[in-house]
Amino acid sequence: MRGAMNIYLHDQINSRFPLSRRTLLRGAGAALALPWLEAMIPTEASATETEDNSTDDAPIRLAALFVPNGVRKDMWTPKGVGRDFEMSETLQPLEGFHDQLLVLTNLWNQASNVGDGHYVKTSGFLTCTTINKSLGIDLNCNGRSMDQVAANYSGKRTPLPSLELGIDPVSTGVDTNVGYTRVYGSHIAWSGPTSPLAKELNPGLVFDRLFRAAHPTLGTAKRDQLLLDRVLADVGELKRRLGASDRQRMDEYLQSVRSIEKRLQNQQSGGMKHWQPLAKLEKTTRPTDERPDTYVEQVRLMLDMIALAFQTDTTRVCTFMFGNAVSSRNLSFLDGVSGGHHDTSHHQNDEEKLRQYQLINRWHIEQYAYLLGKLRGMKERDGTVLDNSMILYGSGLRDGNSHSPHNLPIVLAGRGGGRIATGQHLEYGRDTPLANLYAAMLNAFGTGETRFADSTELLPGVLV
Amino acid sequence: MIPHLRIVATVRLAAVLCVVSVWTLASSAKDASAQNSVPFSDSAAAEFVQSFCLDCHEGDEAESGLDLAAFASANDVTESIESWNRIATRVSQRQMPPEGSELPSDQNRAAFVSWIRSTIHAAICDDGVSPGRPMIRRMNRTEYANTVRDLLGIHVNAGHALPEDGAGGEGFDNAAETLFISPIYAEKYLDAAKSAIGHALKDPDARKRIIVATPNEQKSPEQAAREVFSEFLPRAFRRPALATEIDEYISTFNRAFNEDGSFDNAIEFTLVAAMVSPKFLFLLEQPAVPDKPTLVSHYEMASRLSYFLWASMPDHELMRLAEQEKLHDEKVLTDQVKRMLRSDVDRRGLRRGAKVRDFAKSFVEQWLGTRALGREFKPDPSVASRYDSELEGGMKYEPIFFFEDLLADNRSLLNLIDSDFTYVNRRLARHYQVEGKFREQPKLVKLQAGDHRGGLLGMSAVLAVSSLPHRTSPVLRGKWILETILGTPPPPPPPDVPALDESAETAKPASLRERLERHRADATCASCHDTMDPLGFGLENFDVLGRWRTEVEGVAIDSSGKLPSGDKFNGPKELKQLLLDHKEQFIRHLTRKMLGYALARGLNHEDDCVVDSITKKLVDDDYKTQTLIIEIVKSVPFRYKQAP
DSSP, X not given: OXXXXXXXXXXXXXXXXXXXXXXXXXXXXXXXXXXXXXXXXXXHHHHHHGGGSSOOSOOOEEEEEEOTTOOOGGGTSOBSSBTSOBOOTXXXXXXXXXXXXXXXXXXXXXXXXXXXXXXXXXXXXXXXXXXXXXXXXXXXXXXXXXXXXXXXXXXXXXXXXXXXXXXXXXXXXXXXXXXXXXXXXXXXXXXXXXXXXXXXXXHHHHHHHHHHHHSXXXXXXXXXXXXXXXXXXXXXXXXXXXXXXXXXXXXXXXXXXXXXXXXXXXXXXXXXXXOOOSSOOOGGGOOOSSOOSSHHHHHXXXXXXXXXXXXXXXXXXXXXXXXXXXXXXXXXXXXXXXXXXXXXXXXXXXXXXXXXXXXHHHHHHHHHHHHHHHHHTSEETTEETGGGEEEEEEOSOSOTTTTOOSSOOEEEESXXXXXXXXXXXXXXXXXXXXXXXXXXHHHXXXXXXXXXXXXXXXXXXXXX | OOOOEEOOSSHHHHHHIIIIIIOTXXXXXXXXXXXXXXXXXXHHHHHHHHHHTTTTSOSTTOGGGOOOTTOOSHHHHHHTHHHHHHXXXXXXXXXXXXXXXXXXXXXXXXXXHHHHHHHHHHXXXXXXXXXXXXXXXXXXXXXXXXXXXXXXXXXXXXXXXXXXXXOBTTTBTTOGGGOOOOTHHHHHHHHHHHHHHHHHXXXXXXXXXXXXXXXXXXXXXXXXXXXHHHHHHHHHXXXXXXXXXXXXXXXXXXXXXXXXXXXXXXXXXXXXXXXXXXXXXXEEOOOOOBTSOEEOOHHHHHHHHHHHHTSSOOOHXXXXXXXXXXTTOHHHHHHHHHHHTOOOBOTTSOBOOOTHHHHHHHHHHHHHOGGGBTTTBOOOTTTOXXXXXXXHHHHXXXXXXXXXXXXXXXXXXGGGTSOSEEEEOHHHHHHHTOOSOOOSSOEEEEOOTTSOOOSGGGOHHHHHHTSOSSSOOHHHHHHHIIIIISSOXXXXXXXXXXXXXXXXXXXXXXXXXXXXXXHTTSHHHHHHHHHHHHHHHTTTTBOTTOOBOSEETTEEOXXXXXXXXXXXXXXXXXXXXXXXXXXXXHHHHHHHHHHHHHHTSOOOHHHHHHHHXXXXXXXXXXXXXXXXXXXXXXXXXXXXXXXX
């Protein structure tokens, strides 16, 4: 098994999947990512330690990748349904993953079919609820995102319950045209109705969190506990002093401090006593502190972090945003693309804009394929980390021009520990709830969930 | 949101949103308030309700539970303000009365809406204004960095690894309602505090200021620590520390000290604890009583002032005045505002690092949206070949230095519309082709006739963030003016409609104007675009990066425009003149923004009364910038709190 780890992913990428040569050349991220992957060697202990768990199964991981601004609709859907389907032009980069994929057609997110073009469809993407229209004071997503339902289940078994990653800082300001704060367009993970989860944007800092979590140093844990005692006492005192309606923020901070405390305690005893990283993380492999210059590098490094987090089993749940809602990111580093992402998505059926829109869609899919390739290159038990993962890719709207939440572009990859019936293009009746897929994914994840938000059943055909 | 010029399916809604409620420039109502001139009375309102509402809204079966049968007069409105605000909105947006029922004339509709609103306004404001709840929010990322800088006396950005903050309320990232705490925060604060304290204790000057006592033969480690924390905690918590609090921190110190016997380690450890305490991280005010405005305490006032005007902690003088209980005195407040806004100019004409710049930066970047430059907005290389970090810096800092100048030198706020000076650095001077000797830091420059600059609309940062990455957009720039200068954002285009394209022929600017004009032939589109587009065309002489141009690819630029009111202009200079005709509307909007920033929350109806009264004072006082700030500081919501 250890020998297998020496097979490196990048060789595979070059030979197996058609990432364009240009992307690789441009994407210095690929080059950056390469050297430190080699430093990851499975730990001796991992094989034996995990046997202490109640089950021999490898852990199941769940990630959701969100892309803003929809897709060109006529180039997304594969030809043919069932097992014999052909990749569409946009999905072409996934060709090498045919047997690891579920392409899902005709899902929609009914709760997001209101309000404005973007915010509702971003914050509601993983919650399947309708957010409050608000500039801030009544901000509420009215639910919880599916990744956080998963994290709630798996969080006690790993050092970090979940990771929230992104590229764009929270968009500035409030959108007075439509009456929503841009906070909504900048978050997909919600731990509760009024708690959007802040994203980490710096790959170096993500690495630090992973590293620290995987290397509990008991010497400082005792001291840190002493410090947290002091802080918690102050929180308690303030809570007593504040009126009931003012306690919410203090409660949030309390939970935030408690989460470190829990980790410290877990590391010394309790739930994670037997947790061991499934692969070793070397400090020398940390990405540089500065945020990389190019978007391509940033995306690649963030996807590397997801792969690392999953491989080491530091967390089993992760969300990633390629961009915030209405992202006007300039993607002209792609050959033949000249406009901003959002502007291009409002193609107004103009041939040239449609052409560029599809190139942008395809580039995002290439990055998805990059992550899948990376996970598939990571051996685990008799298979790969990808075999034990569910990696969702999608957007909150179909066509960027019309903002329609019907027939969302949704792909799921990875066999979820053998629980997902991959290798199919499944076409459902019009307007089948997206929440049915989430319910099925949570079920496969092990939460025992059979319902999620406005789901009506577990999406048929998904589970083995 | 964007420049989709769309033909509207649900025609009526969008048209009316613009016509009735949004845009006064279009209705030719210059600053003389249109509302006051509309004759309407209780009986006219009752007649309106009778004729157009009671069919559905009467009796036990009334739609939405809204029974208007008993409605007779203004008193009924003021007894349920929230409902009547909703009614005004629904009627003004033509959602009510519904289509298919008998409809009032446009004039009658507008008069009814205006009567409701002025009735509500009078009711709220004549009663006296209630303040908001006590402030309870964490520092935002900027405030955290500034506060750590001032607390420890070090010059590192301690907030760099904290998550970015979103904005709420009036559009600022200090709004209490959107300063969330994710689980990741405690970990980030712990890291940041460890690193900042570590840094400070390695710096001899900073160390001396923090560790004011060390153990010796006469002084036990605990006694020395007590001296250190008796100094440090009041500064960190921005108020006197209780004896019990000092005891608690000393007890933490002792436990750490007992582990390894190192005074230094235990001090460092306990300092970190204080900086992860919510007493440091949160701007916290004591609870207030309901039903009655309570003055904020003197220490609370010190923090309100310092986070408003410096985005940082109170300094020694503010703390001293708080201790002397002088911060309820209006004269003292006025003097403090003037002191806090000071920004000295050195021999070379440069403004050097005054703390007021942190305020100018936070406010201006978020009000104007120029924070997006280099972040959400990056110009396309095809139009920005010589774009570099010095130019970007010059662009970003021009409006910030400009506003700092208005604040410090107490100039007229109307300079924001047009001015005979601006601030440029070396690169920006070249970009603007203005004469003079400049370095990397922006410096004041007097503008000559023909420089085409002056005011916000000549600033390249503004012109850039209201463009698309690869070309200018008259629609976006027009929208920017409506939203940012006049405070009347157009409604979004309705979804799912067939569209016209303003961009397909980007290479042919002449045809862009033609296409936009053709598109405005549609009445629905016209209702908003008739105003937006001409305003934007007035700025077409500025390219994406705000460089002056007179033609695009051989076609001369036509920057003339005509507004629905009949007002005409030709070029940016006349456009600015037109905006000056609406200066009161601009000042009201700016006051609103500033009050929202100062209070660090979204505004409510009662706050609008404060906005109105400050606007009047500004009109009477030549629009002086310090008057705006001083009046806000003296206002009820800034000086008082009240339990909800």
